[in-house]
Amino acid sequence: MNGVDPALRALVHIESIGGPVLASMESAGSVSRTTAGERSVAVLLEWDGEIDRLERFGARIRSAGGGIVTADLPLSKVKQLSRLKAKYVELARPLRRELDVSLPEIRASLVHAATPANRGAGVIVGIIDSGIDFRHGAFKDVNDQTRIRSIWDQTLTPQANESSPSGFNYGVEYSMAKINQALAAANPATVVRHSDDEVGHGTHVAGIAAGDGSDPGLGKPAFTFVGVAPEAEIIFVANRSDTQEFGNSVTTLEAVRYIFARAGQLNRPCVINLSQGDNIGPHDGTSLLERGIDAELGAPGRAFVKSAGNEGASSRHAEGRVTDGGCGGPDFKRRRR
Amino acid sequence: MELGDRLLKKLSPGGRAWLATADKDARLAAMLLFARPPSKSDLQRLEAHGVEIVSVSGDVATARIPRDALKEALDEPAVTYVEASRPLTAE
Numbered sequence: 001m002n003g004v005d006p007a008l009r010a011l012v013h014i015e016s017i018g019g020p021v022l023a024s025m026e027s028a029g030s031v032s033r034t035t036a037g038e039r040s041v042a043v044l045l046e047w048d049g050e051i052d053r054l055e056r057f058g059a060r061i062r063s064a065g066g067g068i069v070t071a072d073l074p075l076s077k078v079k080q081l082s083r084l085k086a087k088y089v090e091l092a093r094p095l096r097r098e099l100d101v102s103l104p105e106i107r108a109s110l111v112h113a114a115t116p117a118n119r120g121a122g123v124i125v126g127i128i129d130s131g132i133d134f135r136h137g138a139f140k141d142v143n144d145q146t147r148i149r150s151i152w153d154q155t156l157t158p159q160a161n162e163s164s165p166s167g168f169n170y171g172v173e174y175s176m177a178k179i180n181q182a183l184a185a186a187n188p189a190t191v192v193r194h195s196d197d198e199v200g201h202g203t204h205v206a207g208i209a210a211g212d213g214s215d216p217g218l219g220k221p222a223f224t225f226v227g228v229a230p231e232a233e234i235i236f237v238a239n240r241s242d243t244q245e246f247g248n249s250v251t252t253l254e255a256v257r258y259i260f261a262r263a264g265q266l267n268r269p270c271v272i273n274l275s276q277g278d279n280i281g282p283h284d285g286t287s288l289l290e291r292g293i294d295a296e297l298g299a300p301g302r303a304f305v306k307s308a309g310n311e312g313a314s315s316r317h318a319e320g321r322v323t324d325g326g327c328g329g330p331d332f333k334r335r336r337r
Numbered sequence: 338m339e340l341g342d343r344l345l346k347k348l349s350p351g352g353r354a355w356l357a358t359a360d361k362d363a364r365l366a367a368m369l370l371f372a373r374p375p376s377k378s379d380l381q382r383l384e385a386h387g388v389e390i391v392s393v394s395g396d397v398a399t400a401r402i403p404r405d406a407l408k409e410a411l412d413e414p415a416v417t418y419v420e421a422s423r424p425l426t427a428e
Contacts, residue, residue: 130427167392201427250422288418295395
């Protein structure tokens with residue numbers, strides 16, 4: 001089986017003998033079941049052929065771009081992979097959390113350990129994202145009180161004893177006092193209705209930026225997975241909705257304005273993180289969202305961090321050649337579903 | 338609603354697509370670009386047409402524009418461009 005990585009070759013052997021090894025791989029998620037009950041594995045293929053051919057082979061395509069395809073492959077097809085003549089096929093490998101490695105890598109650990117230590121105390125970290133699990137220990141202080149100054153959930157409609165933030169007539173704002181009240185309640189959701197979504201993107205992002213890592217877990221002791229500013233306070237705007245994955249450019253600019261305004265009322269420096277975006281527009285800083293954010297940054301003590309470089313495999317780029325005086329460009333093909 | 342070329346040029350492609358399908362009660366979430374940071378009277382004129390101004394950041398304002406007020410908003414001399422909201426995805 002040339003062009004098939006050793007783990008996949010071993011899987012063929014394991015599949016042929018069955019038994020507890022296969023069962024344990026299934027319980028660990030390395031092997032899953034299709035809706036038809038067939039065992040399948042996630043793979044990466046180095047592939048320059050037609051995508052349709054992979055589908056005819058039995059692969060369920062998850063993404064394609066840059067010559068690499070990710071797909072689910074029925075286990076029964078793994079032993080036939082040599083027929084496919086892919087350049088290389090690799091079994092998906094489990095990955096570990098690496099925040100404990102990231103902080104030393106970006107030298108944040110040195111800043112944390114400096115004299116005086118700089119761990120974000122006195123700074124507001126603003127996050128615009130799906131939502132935050134405010135009950136998580138990573139966002140509480142040593143007295144078990146929240147470090148979240150406020151949450152503006154743009155997707156909720158105010159109910160009794162709830163209101164939208166001043167200056168904005170939609171969504172629900174929860175104050176620090178309200179969040180602490182929720183944390184002390186038997187059922188926090190009866191006091192603060194906000195929650196993160198199933199993916200937990202916003203909680204994940206907030207943990208990297210400002211989690212204190214105080215919760216032990218994953219077999220690791222407390223303070224293993226510490227965020228960049230573990231003593232900062234957080235202002236969170238949740239813009240997830242049911243109809244689209246995240247918010248939109250308009251509500252995002254309103255979120256930026258809200259966070260800087262609240263930080264200004266507290267007389268605190270503030271850095272906002274936005275780990276969402278799109279690929280529409282001029283890409284040169286002149287879209288109205290970008291201009292609006294630039295305008296908000298025109299005061300001292302304000303910074304903005306934006307995700308970038310996460311879409312290399314999203315097939316969102318194309319190239320073509322136009323000769324002098326001629327016509328030309330990339331050809332587009334729509335993949336059959 | 339007929340906007341004419343002059344006003345259509347001030348509306349983003351997303352706004353034009355919205356206009357083609359929006360019912361009469363719909364409101365467009367949009368960002369308005371002004372020729373300069375808008376004055377109070379600039380904003381009041383828009384609000385008189387039914388435009389809800391939500392926030393102002395430099396020369397950009399976020400707003401909710403009723404379908405029936407879009408023409409007046411685009412025709413406002415201080416407004417140079419109206420960009421419909423775009424959905425964002427996780428990165």
